[in-house]
Amino acid sequence: METMSVARTLHWIIRKVNELHDMIRRYVVYISFFVLGSTNLLGIAIIRGNDPAEREVFFETKVRPLLSQHCLECHGVKEQSGGLRFDSSTAITRGGSSGLIVIPGAPDKSPLVQAIRYADPNLEMPPKGKLTDAEIATLVEWVRTGAYWPKGNEPDAVEQLPPAKRIDQIRESHWAYRPIQAAAPPKVKDSKWPWHPIDNFILSALESQEITPNRQADRRTLILRAYFTLLGLAPSYDEVQAFVADDSPQAFSNMIDRLLESPHYGERWARHWLDVARFAETTGYQAGSRDTTYPYAYTYRDYVIKAFNDDKPFNEFILEQLAADQLELDDASKHKLAALGFLTVGRKFMGNEHEIIDDRIDVTTRAFLGTSVACARCHDHKYDPIPTADYYSLYGVFASCQEPEILPLLGDPKSTPGYEEFLEAKAKKQEEVDKWLEKKRVATEQELRSRIADYLVHLAKLRQDSNPKGVKKIGERGPLRPRAVARWQDFMKNLDVKNHPVWGALYRFGKISKESFAEDMNSILSEASSDQLQGLHSSLVAKWRETPPESLVDVAQSIGEKLEEVLKSWNELKKKEPTATRLADDSDEELRGAMFATDNPTSLTADQMIAHLDQAERNEYNQQLGKIKSVEASHHGSPARGMVVVDRPNPHDPVIFKRGQPGNPGDSVPRRFLQLLSHVDGGKPFVKGSGRLELAQAIAHPNNPLTSRVIVNRIWQHHFGTGLVPTASDFGSRGEKPSNPELLDYLAKEFMTDGWSIKRLHRRIMLSATWQQSSEVHSEGQSIDPENRLLWRMPRRRLEFEPLRDRLLTSTDKLDRTIGGRSVKIHEDATRRGLYAYVDREDIPGLLASFDLPSPDASQATRARTTVPQQALFLINAKFVIQQAETLASKTSSIESTQDRVKALYKRTLARTPDEQELRMAIDFLDAAKTSAEAQKIDPWSQLAQVLLLSNEFAFVD
Amino acid sequence: MNPQDPISLIRELGNMPASRREFLRRSGVGFGSIAMAGLLAEDSGRMFADGSAALTEQSHPNPMHPKQPHFAAKAKAVIHLFMNGGPSQVDTFDPKPALDKHHGQPVPNNLRTERETGAAYRSPFKFQKYGQSGIEVSELFPHVGEMIDDVCVIRSMHANVPNHEPSLMLMNCGDATLVRPAVGSWVTYGLGSVNQNLPGFIAMCPGGYPIKGSENWQSGFLPGAYQGTYINTKNKDIEKLIANIRNASGITQSDQRRQLDLLQAINRRHQEARQQDAELEARLQSFELAYRMQMDASEAFDINQEPQSIREMYGDTVQARQILIARRLVERGVRYIQLWHGNGQPWDSHDKVEENHRKLAGECSQAIGALLKDLKQRGLLDSTLVVWGGEFGRTPTVELPKPGANAGTTSGRDHNHYGFTMWLAGGGVKGGYVHGATDEFGFEAVEKKVHVHDLHATMLHLLGFDHTKLTFRYAGRDFRLTDVHGNVVHDIIS
Known part of the structure; x- marks a missing residue:
């Protein structure tokens, strides 16, 4: 068996x-x-x-x-x-x-x-x-x-088919792999409700279930909703008032255009994409004090912000993120190299290449194709038509790429004062490192020479021991540096050594058998002019004649001792006469010369010194290097660089690793696109370098049935909370089916026809009656479609962490509206927008984690929506929130009338004025606070302001 | 509706359509666990009517809501005492007279570990028999010795590689390299937590992070609610232990209460116009929970509330403090507590094993013994599984000096994943029992070997789970803690 x-x-x-x-x-x-x-x-x-x-x-x-x-x-x-x-x-x-x-x-x-x-x-x-x-x-x-x-x-009949046939069959049967169909907007009974073809699709589905959609929301709701959706920011009271008062039929459409032109639009939508791109700014854990930061990760974020602001066609967005290095960019377009951060900002798994490649395969296929290929690493995908071969085809693509040692600049740095300061600061650090290394080098040369006997004896043991592998790298005076031993071994292999007056002895006598060594040596030494002694240093020969060595180890020991004696006299001489250039004794000077020769293993260049570092020294060295890196990473004048990958000179020819084990190679496979989508590019093997550009082109190809569906669904998701396909990164058989497949295809088709423009897609969606309907619940919808999958109402949405925090800061006018640049520590009270939060994979700030910032370890299609007490604790107790409340109190302190001041607080926080009852509640609260003895310490106005910041109205958009 | 009145809350929620209650399933709001249990039992009951034991994300409400395991089990909570760095088995719980006899001589089977090791190296510590079971324990852990009849010593543990990082990941998350949820995440995912006012999975480490940092208590692909909450127990102040637990402006309790009353009044008006929206309700409740948590959490972490006698029993070290806190947390229904000895890898005694181990054991032995005794006298030991061990053990041979790697002495031991000791107590394990054995010198597990996956399978079993059925669907696959491995070690279960 x-x-x-x-x-x-x-x-x-x-x-x-x-x-x-x-x-x-x-x-x-x-x-x-x-x-x-x-x-x-x-x-x-x-x-x-x-x-x-x-x-x-x-x-x-x-x-x-x-x-x-x-x-x-x-x-x-x-x-x-x-x-x-x-x-x-x-x-x-x-x-x-x-x-x-x-x-x-x-x-x-x-x-x-x-x-x-x-x-x-x-x-x-x-x-x-x-x-x-x-x-x-x-x-x-x-x-x-x-x-x-x-x-x-x-x-399953399909499962019994041969693999290629099985793929063919599923390609034809599963909705997501079938060609995109251009269906005409369906006819509907209620012809008044639809404003846009989107509405026909939605209404048709609702009518078939006998559900009536909601009517248009009020104007105040619409402007709050539009600002939240497009900018992630709240409108001011005045902006709301102006919009409410504007009765032009173009008012809403004009507002959308204005918001789409705002540079804050790119910030809002970049953050959605950064979730998908598992963005963070560190490598994850690294051993041995290695620097874990990605100092230039911010350039990828800036690229994404700009891409959304420029309405970069989505197909170009794909090409640039996967293969910007191969697009023959001119100097003016070098900034696009930052796009490759998409591949490189993932975890580095302590340098494990297989895991890094796996991460890149995973993010690429899930983000663009809504398909999980990483599943096929160890075996054919169980549910989707992705054979293991496909995984290794893509593996071959990414294994053919590398991250260059020095990342490219995203443009020529201009000689600004900031840049000059940066160069100076960096040179200063470099000098410190060079100094450290030079000191180490001199000390290590001295160490190697002063223990030369240990090394020579070790060489002799390696030569004579029947089991050289069993010889431990330890000398009489402690452990040996492995790199120095290796260098000595190489050195002794050199034929020229044979005739060297000192090292030649080890070479020649090394040939004598261990058993007859004493005898043979005696006979050599007894001859007045043995060939074996020809050319060897006379002081050494004299030493052996005095005490004949009984083994090669004895020979090595005697040479070593002699050399160490010479070194000692040299050190003493140098102490007395620092300018001395040679020893007085010619014979000794000859020996010293042998040891100090530049090619001798005891002489080190700076590079050799780096190779000689032991573990502790290496940690120290890495720390030194980290200082230079930290100048590059943190200096305000440090020029931006792109986290690129480039193709290796020789592309990798992939083989399947059976069961995912690299030690278990199987059949070889070509670098090519997924077989499931082979009709897109003819299924031909990639021929250009790694094939990354060809992969990107296949993904962005208009005949690819997945890409456009996946992205329009993601955009839809961020408008309605849930995508037409709720599993936005899984369009396979395990994912959910689209709630309205015809609409999805309609949007995908229009999107491509429209030049892959995301901004136009937003307009289309937002001008629909579907988007503009109110969020009210009615019993008919609630009983038939309680999940609101058919969209009979606009779902109410809670502000994610970034918009919530941004809103706290806009209410006090404290928000720093700078676009782009390096990250800040959001949890330490910075005033920039939430998306500039510095995220260390290894140490995700608790604040961000408790507010559902997604794990940056895998591409995330949707954020969790938890309501945990840590969120509430932050809001009721954190200094940051209290400061905003205090600022609100102080900014309104000049208003004398209590009523007016309450109104001012409402305007700033909720962009409206309070009604009678709200006014009364606020005033009652203030009055009670004044009579409370305890409350004297804390300004009741600041308490009231905080209550408004904490309110549900502040945190939800209808 | 009075937010502090669970009955009226249930009534309100009960009137909501099921879909709105669905919102609550992702919220960690603590409505009072019993109330929620009653409210949602109806749903979960239906989910499991088909006899399916597989848990899916969809099948549970509030992520920390207490759930029933697959079968009835004794253990309800876990305290994992993590001796990070790797304690030496032959110096603690696995006596090897052969080392005394052959000290300084080569061992027959010197296995390859991270670094080179030389001859047999005898333990500098004396062993002594304890209890009725007569199990031998070294002088390092006399207080554990006193409780040995409640302890099950597994002397035949083994792992995969002799390096810290992968071994930590294997021990904590069941996989050496890939991002996988920690054991504590799986357990809280499976069982929820009894106390909704405290985190269900707490990792305590004084002075900073252990090696691999927060990956040791990551939730991986499980929802973030199951990630361990890290607490730096070097701090004594509650403010530093739990973020934002104290108000930054020092507002009094009664003022904050008045503030929240106004907030709730405003929120309720807002809600009136929006019918019953569970998400609005959940957020409203979360402020009440946070308000209560300020009191509850402070109280749980305040060991000054313990009588003098108890504090003396544990001793006066950082270890003692965090171990005593662990007992207080278990009492309050926290599900999974991991206690690390210290930041970095304190037990990693590549040299001066005698000095280092004596110091480290001195810091925790008394408190660990006290924990076992204290849990027992409170009747909590049966329901609390205590786990002691490192990510691996140490070689019985001496580590050879290497520049930069140790202090150049020959007085330490290297990592050893071939054979090491862990012990379990309480939670339904067999006390006063030794399971398995290493070879004559203590290098390699040879009898009744227990792999880390087997330990995980057994821990889940003790908590009432079939480890092959506690699964989570992610990226199209049903994952489990033990992946495709692991066998329950029935011998150690009482």
């Missing part, structure tokens, strides 16, 4: 089990009847009679789960161990390579039963462990009653 495979295909089982749950639900009526009627002591169902329904229920509820759980992993569609599969009746009755396994009606004769009973030690199934008695009894019962297999219940 074949042994069980190590890596398991659990997905398969899980799916089967899930399918079974569905089935069980369907058969629930039968089960209750059946189980009640016939259960024996073991709890095993026994079949009475031949009722097919009963047999089917028995099979589906008892037998198939067992087969799924215990057999299909090795005997299913994926693997047919022993030529057997347990997923269809034909497969069962046909048997395996060793013949029939089930003999219906005769369990004792059926090999299957023998195997599960562990009757034969050579055939014990499942190999993981014996089934329980009850489980065995169930299968025995099943065989006894004829091994019933329901008709028409063969495994």
Whole structure:
């Protein structure tokens, strides 16, 4: 029998089990009847009679789960161990390579039963462990009653097809892979409601469910909604008033145009894209004091802001983010290189290349194609038509890329005072590092020379020991530097060394056998002019004649000692006469020269010194380097650079790693686009370098059915809270189906026809009656479509962290409206917009995490929407919030009338005036505060202002 | 409606259509857990009518709402005492006389670890039998020795590699490299938490982060609510322990109450025009919860409320303080508490193992013993699973000196993932029992080996979960803590 495979295909089982749950639900009526009627002591169902329904229920509820759980992993569609599969009746009755396994009606004769009973030690199934008695009894019962297999219940017909055919079939059957259809806007009964074709699609779906959509929201709601959606900022009281008063039919449309032209529009929509791009500014954990920051990550954010503000066509946005380096940019367009941050701002997994590539595959396919390819790393995707080969095709693309050591400038830095200051600051740090390294270099040369005997003895041991690998890198005076040992080894391999007066001895005597060393050495030394001694340094020969070495180690020791003596006298001399250039004794000077020669392993250049650093020194060195990097990262005059990737000189030819294990290579595959979408680019292998540009072009191709659908759905999601496809990054079979597929296709088609313009898409959506309807709930809609998937009302939305915080700052006019640039520590009371928050993957500020800022470890399509007490604690207690409240109090302090001052607070915070009752509540509150002795410390006006900042009206948009 | 009256809240919520209640499922608002349990039981009951044990995100309301596990189990809470850096098994709970006998001589099976090690290196610590079970414990942990009849010592733990980072990830998240949820995240995902006014999963480490930082308590692909809340227990002030727990302007409680009363009045007017919107309601309630939490959390972390005798029992160290806090948290229904010995990797004794281990054990032994005793006397030990150990153990052989890697001495031990000791107590484990064994020298687990995945499977089992069925669907796949591995070690369950 074949042994069980190590890596398991659990997905398969899980799916089967899930399918079974569905089935069980369907058969629930039968089960209750059946189980009640016939259960024996073991709890095993026994079949009475031949009722097919009963047999089917028995099979589906008892037998198939067992087969799924215990057999299909090795005997299913994926693997047919022993030529057997347990997923269809034909497969069962046909048997395996060793013949029939089930003999219906005769369990004792059926090999299957023998195997599960562990009757034969050579055939014990499942190999993981014996089934329980009850489980065995169930299968025995099943065989006894004829091994019933329901008709028409063969495994998924598609799954049985060969892989290529299977992909073809799914491409034609799954909605997201089919070509985009240009359907005409449907006719509707209520012809007055629709303003735009979008409304026809929405209304048609609503009418079929007999739901009436809401009417237009009031103007105040519309302007708040438009500002929130497009800018993520609240309008001022005056802006609201002006809009409410403007009765021109173009008022709303004009406002949208104005907002789309605001530079704050790009900030708002960049943040949505940054969630998808798993944006953060650090590598994640790194060992050994390495710098984890991405000092130029901000340039990617700036690029995205600008792309939205410029209404960069989305297809260009794709090309630039995946392959800006290959677009032959002229000098004026170099800033586009920053787009490649899309690939590089992910986690670095301590430098593990496979994980980095996996991250890039994942973000690319999910962001643009709404498809999860990373699933296919270890095995074919279980639900979507993505074979493992596709993963490695893309793996090949990204494995053919690298991040250059020095990141390119995004334009020629201009000689501004700031830039000059930066250069100076950087040079100063560089000098410090150079000084540190030079000091280390001199000390290490001294160390290597003063312990030269240890190194030479080590070389001799390596030469003579029968097991050189077992020789530890330790000398008499402690551990040796591995790099220095390696350099000595290389040095001794050089043939010229043979004739060197000092090192030649080790070379020549190294040839003498260990066993006869003492004897052979004696005879060499006894000869007056042995060839072996020819040219060797006389002082060494004299030393050996005095004490004949008994081993190569002795030779090494004596040379080392002699050299160390010479070094000692040299050091003493230098102490006395710092200008001395040579030793007085010619013989000693010759030896010193040998040791100090520039090619000698004890002499180090700066680069060699870096290679010699031990672990602790290396940590120290990295810290030194970090100082230079931190000047580049934080100096205000440091020029912007792009976090690019470039192609490697030789593209990587990918092979499949079986089960995702790099040590387990399988077939080779070409670098090419997904087979599922092979019709887009003809399925040809990529030929240009890594193929990144070809990949980007295939993604952005108008014939690609996914890309335009995915992006219009994302835009829709940020208007309505939920996409037409709620699983915005999963358009596969496990994702949800579109609530209005015709509308999705209509939008996708129009979007492409329109030159992939996102701004025009916004206009289209916002000018619809669907978008402008009120958020009111009515019972008809609520009872038929409580989830509001068909959009009979505008969903009420809560401000995300960034707009909420921005609004706190706009209410006090404290918001710093600078666009772009380096991040700030938002949790430390900065006044820039929320999207400029510095996010360290390794240490996400608790404030951001508790307000649902998404994890930057994977592409995020939607944010969680939690209401946790940490959010409320921040709002009631944090200094930042209280400061805003105090500012509001002080900014209104000159208003004498209490009523007017309350009104002023309402205008600043909620962009409206209070009604009578609100006014009274506020005044009552203030009065009570004045009489409270405790309240004297804290200004009641500031307390009142804070209440308004905390109110639901402040945090929600209708 | 009075926001502080759970009954009227239930009535209100009960009148809402199901879809609006659905909003609540993602909110961590603590409506009072019992009230919520009653309110939402109807929904969850339906979800599980088909007998499906698989948990999905959709099937639960408030993420921290208490949930029932797959089967009845004793353990309700976990305290994981993490000796980060890797304590030496042969110096603590796995005595090896052979090391004394062969001290200084090569061991027959010197396995490859992170660094080179040399000869057998005897333990400088004396072992002594404790309790009725007579299990031997070294002089480092006499207080644990006193409680040994409640402790199950697993001497045959093993992991994958001898390096800190992957081993920490394996021990905490079940995978050495990929981003996966921590054990505490899985447990709170599966069980929720009893106390809605405190975080359900708390990681405490004095002085900063351990190696790998917050990844050790990450929620990975699980919802963020299940991420561990980090608390730096070097601080004594509650303000520094929990963000924004104190008001920055020092407002009095009664003034803040008046402020919130006005806020709720304004919010309720706003809501009147918007019918019953659960999300508006949830946010309104969250302020009430935050208000209460200021009191509750302060109280939970304040060990000065313990009687003198209890404080003396634990001792007067940072370790003692955080271990005593852990007991107070367990009492208050916090689900999963991980206690790290200190920032970085304090137990990583590459040299001077005697000096270092003596110091480290001195800081925590008394408090750990006190914790076991205290939980027991309060009847909490049965329902609290205490786990002790590091990410791996240490070699029984001496680490050879290497420049920059240790202080150049021959007095320490290298990392060892081939065999090490962890112990469990309470929560339904078999006390006074030794499971498995390492070889003669204590290098490699040889008998009844327990892999980290097996430990995880067993911990989940003790909490009432079939580890193969506690799953979460992410990126089209059902993931679990033990991935495709892990077997429950039934021998250690009482």
